[in-house]
Amino acid sequence: MKMNDLPPDMVHSARDLLGRLRPLFDARVAALAVACAVDGRLDAGRLDAHQVASFDLAWASADLLAAENAMRALAPDAREIDVQLALIFVVEAVSAVLPKLESLSLELGQPLAPLQALAAAPEWAALRLAGAGAEALANAGRALARADGDIGRVVLDEPLTMAQDAFRRFAADVVAPQAEAIHRHDLTVPESLLQPMREMGVFGLSIPEQYGGSAPNDREDTLMMVVVTEALSEASLAAAGSLITRPEILSRALLAGGTEAQKQHWLPKIAAGDPLCAIAITEPDFGSDVAGLAFKGTRTEGGWLLTGAKTWCTFAGKAGLLMVVTRTDPDRSAGHRGLSLMMVEKPSHDGHAFEFIQPTGGRLSGKAIPTIGYRGMHSFDLSFDNFFVPDANVIGEEGGLGKGFYFTMAGMMGGRMQTAARAAGVMRAALRAALSYAADRKVFGAPLLDYPLTLAKLARMAARFAACRQLAYAVGRVLDQGGGRMEASLVKLLACRSAELVTREALQIHGGMGYAEETAVSRLFVDARVLSIFEGAEETLALKVIARSLLEGALETAAV
Known part of the structure; x- marks a missing residue:
C-alpha cells in the first residue's frame, strides 16, 4: 500500500491541523516574549520568572517542528508504514502541544x-481515531x-549510503560482540576497537582534507557525522558512538580560533x-553555567599555570590531549569574556585513576566517576x-x-547534532x-507480537x-548550508528524551529479561539516560537556547 492508497x-x-496550530503557537511565543521583555529587550529577571512557561514553549516547539517535518518527509510514493508512523507521531505531537499552549x-x-x-474540531477527532486509534x-x-525495523528512511547520496553500510557492518561485526563486556566490567574502550576506527578515519570526519581529515575544505559535512555516529551508537553508545564527539569539539574550536601553525600541527594528529x-x-x-566557570590560569614565564578542578571530563584517562576551558582574566566580572582554551598534553592511561607530575x-590527577x-x-x-x-x-x-x-560554542553545535544521532542509533x-523479542517470546500460548497492546x-x-531520525537529518542538511543553529539544540532536546522513552518501552516488552544485564536492552536503557544530560542539559537547551531564540525572534518580528 502506498500513500495514494490511503x-x-x-x-x-x-x-x-498542523497549519492551524502553528499560528496559535506563534501567538503564544509573541505573548511570552512581551512578558519577558523590558523596553523591547529580554530581561534576565523576567526570563527566570517565566522558566516553566519557557520550558513548555521549547518542548512544544520541538514536538511541532518534528511533526511538521514528518509530514514533509512523506514522498508521494511513501510506503504504508512510513505514512502510518508519520500520522501516529502527528497525533502524539499535537496531543502534547495543545495542553502546553x-x-x-x-x-x-x-x-x-x-x-x-x-x-x-471533528477532523482532529477523526484523525486521532483513524491515524492513531487502537486499530x-x-x-x-x-x-x-x-518492515523488519527498516523505518525512518531518509534519502542519502552514494557516499553517505556507502558509509552507512560500512559502519553498520563494522558496528555489528566488531563493536557489538565487545559491547556487553565493556559495559558489565566497566572496561576502558580497548585498542581492538580504537585501532580499526582510526583506520576507518572516524576521528577526522570534522577535519578538512587540507589538515588530514575527510571533511570538505570549503564546508561542513554534518550529514556524514550523523550517519557514522548513528551507525556506531546502534552497537554501543559508550564504546563507539561517542568516541567522535571529543575530537570534533576540539577540532572545530581549533578551526574557529587556532593559529595556522596550531591547525597544521594538531589537526592531522587529531x-x-x-x-x-x-x-x-x-x-x-557551575555545571552548564559556562560563563561562571572559575578554573584559573595564572601567567608565568612562557605560559600559564592551571589550578583548580574539573568534573565529568569524559575519556580523560585514555586521552593524551585535553581541551580545558580556563579563566585567564582574574576579573570574574568579565564572565564568559574572561575565558580561554588551553590544550593540555598528558600521557594516556587505561585505568580508572591516574596522576601525572611534570618535571x-x-x-x-584524575579519578573515574562510577556511573x-x-x-x-x-x-x-x-x-x-x-x-x-x-x-x-x-x-x-x-x-x-x-x-x-x-x-x-563553535564546537558544541556539532556535539549536539552528534548526540541527536547517538539517540537515533540507540x-x-x-x-x-x-x-x-516480541516475535519470539510466547505468553499465554501466543507470541507477544500477536497482542494489540504490544x-x-x-x-x-x-x-x-x-520522526526524530528524519528531523536530525533534515537539520543536518540545514547546518551544512549555514543555518539551523537553534534547531540543532531543538533536535537534541527531542531525540534524547525520546531515546529514554523508546528504550524504556523496549525493556518493558522484554519483561524480567529486560532487567538482566545479559540482555542488551538493559544497557541501552541506562545509556540512553545520559543523553538528556550531556552536551547541553535539556533544561539549559530549553531555557537558554531554544526558548530564548524563539522569544528574541518574536521581539525582532514585532519591531519591524
Whole structure:
C-alpha cells in the first residue's frame, strides 16, 4: 500500500491541523516574549520568572517542528508504514502541544477559545481515531514487523549510503560482540576497537582534507557525522558512538580560533586518533553555567599555570590531549569574556585513576566517576595543581585570550547534532531488539507480537524514532548550508528524551529479561539516560537556547 492508497483526508487533515496550530503557537511565543521583555529587550529577571512557561514553549516547539517535518518527509510514493508512523507521531505531537499552549494561555492571559476550537474540531477527532486509534496502531505494528525495523528512511547520496553500510557492518561485526563486556566490567574502550576506527578515519570526519581529515575544505559535512555516529551508537553508545564527539569539539574550536601553525600541527594528529582527545568544561560548582566557570590560569614565564578542578571530563584517562576551558582574566566580572582554551598534553592511561607530575612539579590527577551506564570511556574528576601549559598551547595564542567561550560554542553545535544521532542509533537498536523479542517470546500460548497492546507500543516507539531520525537529518542538511543553529539544540532536546522513552518501552516488552544485564536492552536503557544530560542539559537547551531564540525572534518580528 502506498500513500495514494490511503484515505486522502487523513494526510490532508494532519497537514491542515498542523497549519492551524502553528499560528496559535506563534501567538503564544509573541505573548511570552512581551512578558519577558523590558523596553523591547529580554530581561534576565523576567526570563527566570517565566522558566516553566519557557520550558513548555521549547518542548512544544520541538514536538511541532518534528511533526511538521514528518509530514514533509512523506514522498508521494511513501510506503504504508512510513505514512502510518508519520500520522501516529502527528497525533502524539499535537496531543502534547495543545495542553502546553493552553497552560501558556492561562499564564499569559491569552484567549483559550482558538485552542479549544481546534481541540474540539471533528477532523482532529477523526484523525486521532483513524491515524492513531487502537486499530491503526495494531495495523502499524504489524506493518512494522513486516518492515523488519527498516523505518525512518531518509534519502542519502552514494557516499553517505556507502558509509552507512560500512559502519553498520563494522558496528555489528566488531563493536557489538565487545559491547556487553565493556559495559558489565566497566572496561576502558580497548585498542581492538580504537585501532580499526582510526583506520576507518572516524576521528577526522570534522577535519578538512587540507589538515588530514575527510571533511570538505570549503564546508561542513554534518550529514556524514550523523550517519557514522548513528551507525556506531546502534552497537554501543559508550564504546563507539561517542568516541567522535571529543575530537570534533576540539577540532572545530581549533578551526574557529587556532593559529595556522596550531591547525597544521594538531589537526592531522587529531584526525589520526593520536592523541585521543577529551574536553574539560564542567566544574563542580557551575555545571552548564559556562560563563561562571572559575578554573584559573595564572601567567608565568612562557605560559600559564592551571589550578583548580574539573568534573565529568569524559575519556580523560585514555586521552593524551585535553581541551580545558580556563579563566585567564582574574576579573570574574568579565564572565564568559574572561575565558580561554588551553590544550593540555598528558600521557594516556587505561585505568580508572591516574596522576601525572611534570618535571617542573605541576600535577594533574584524575579519578573515574562510577556511573550506572555510559561505561567504556569513563568520566573523570580532574584536579590541576600549578600545571604548566605553554603559550603555544593556548588556542589562538595571545589573540585567543578571552575568546574561549566562542571557540567552545563553535564546537558544541556539532556535539549536539552528534548526540541527536547517538539517540537515533540507540533507539534503532532498542526497537529492533523489541521487535525480535516480541516475535519470539510466547505468553499465554501466543507470541507477544500477536497482542494489540504490544503492537501499539511498538508502533508508538517506531513513530517517535522515525520522526526524530528524519528531523536530525533534515537539520543536518540545514547546518551544512549555514543555518539551523537553534534547531540543532531543538533536535537534541527531542531525540534524547525520546531515546529514554523508546528504550524504556523496549525493556518493558522484554519483561524480567529486560532487567538482566545479559540482555542488551538493559544497557541501552541506562545509556540512553545520559543523553538528556550531556552536551547541553535539556533544561539549559530549553531555557537558554531554544526558548530564548524563539522569544528574541518574536521581539525582532514585532519591531519591524
